[in-house]
Amino acid sequence: MLIGKIENWTKERNYAHPVIRRAIDFLDETDFSLLEDGKYPIWGDDMYARIMTIDAKPRAEQSAEKHERFLDIHYLLNGEETIGWQSLACGAEPVRPYEEEQDYALYGALSEESLQAMKPGMYMVLLPDDIHRPGLSETGASVIRKVVVKVDKELL
Structure with missing residues (x-):
């Protein structure tokens, strides 16, 4: 797992793998206020972004998950x-x-x-062995808007 703030990305990007750079560059360069929720290809089916607006939930109501094929990069836009x-x-x-x-x-x-x-502008890179429980609210029900970039591990 790796956590960062997009405002620091230009200083930190040289430490990242080129594939991760491409994914986070997409987050850094895209004006998400102009895009609707949905799926957006970055590198065909091997790297794509899902923009979503969801209701954050208490931990007891949200399952944790783990992926084997894709890495997740969670990027919070609002909330x-x-x-x-x-x-x-x-x-x-x-x-x-x-x-x-x-x-x-x-x-x-x-x-x-x-x-x-997570605050707006923060991202979290989750590897296949990282069990993660996204979409949690510690303060009661809240609506968040976020992007999840999916990166096929075979690109690395």
């Missing part, structure tokens, strides 16, 4: 979001096994979950 994170190495067992077509397994309670408060 406040908390994202839970735990390494797969901590031994969590899925409550819903991996589905290849959807590229996820779902998890319930996590024994070593850490919470990261």
Whole structure:
């Protein structure tokens, strides 16, 4: 997992893998106020962005997930979001096994979950072994707008 602020990206981008650079450059260079929610290709089906407006939920109401094919880069546009994170190495067992077509397994309670408060302009890069619980609200129901860039790990 890697967390950053888009305002610092130009200073930090040289430390990132070229594929991750391309994904975060897209976040840095795009005016999302001009785009509607939906799917936008960046590098065909191997890298694309999903813009979404969602209702953030309490942790007890939101499953955690893990992907095997794609990395996720979560980028918050509006609102406040908390994202839970735990390494797969901590031994969590899925409550819903991996589905290849959807590229996820779902998890319930996590024994070593850490919470990261996200503010607009922050991004989080999540690797395939990162179990994550996005879309959380620590302050009650709230609406957030965000982008999730999906990056096929075969590009790396």
